Amino acid sequence: MYAIQGSSRRIGIFLRWLVAPVILALSAMLGTSVAVHAELSVCNQTYDVVNLAVGYQRGADFQTSGWWTIGVNQCANVIREDLPSRYVFVYAEDVFGQSLFQGGRSLCIGTKRFQTSAIDQCWQRGLMGVDFTEIDTQQSPRWTLFLRQGGIEGSAD
Known part of the structure; x- marks a missing residue:
């Protein structure tokens, strides 16, 4: 036993x-x-630390928010839900405040962490107007952007 x-x-x-x-x-x-499970990731493949703001349409409203500081060869999860619209807008600047990419859509940003639905009259709202770069996500629910010295590339996950 x-x-x-x-x-x-x-x-x-x-x-x-x-x-x-x-x-x-x-x-x-x-x-x-x-x-x-991030829905918009941004990877910094430039030679500089990047400060990033993002904008997108959510229903009838347009929203911009920032800042994400992304180190060299690092990625950040920027939008943590299915992408709400086909087009996403990004604005990236170096640590000296210089824009890294040419953009075609003027949107508002703050000097510190911000989230706003203001897209015009930025100065009257205490914000700055800058040109964001339009990214076509091809209606993919998940997208990764690669910031490179020569421009921005993206791919569906």
Whole structure:
């Protein structure tokens, strides 16, 4: 009787040592997949730290927000939900406040962290008007932008 109890105890300990790493690995994989679920990621492949603002249409309103500071060869998750519209607008500047890319859509930004639905009369609202670059996400729910020295490229995830 003692031999059977000892054997079952050893089997129980063995199973715990075998099953615990599998459970930890599965929970780590599930946790990682949730954390990676960003819908607009921006990767900085320039030679400078970049400060980024983003704008997009949400229903009848237009929204701009910033700032994300993205180091060299780093990425930031900028919009954490399905992209609300086909076009996203980005504005990137270096640490000296110089615009990095030519843009065609004037939108408002703040000098510190901001979120606004103002798209005109920026100065009257205490904001600045700058030219954002239009990005066509091709109606993909997830998109990654790559900021490079020569321009901006993107791809669906």
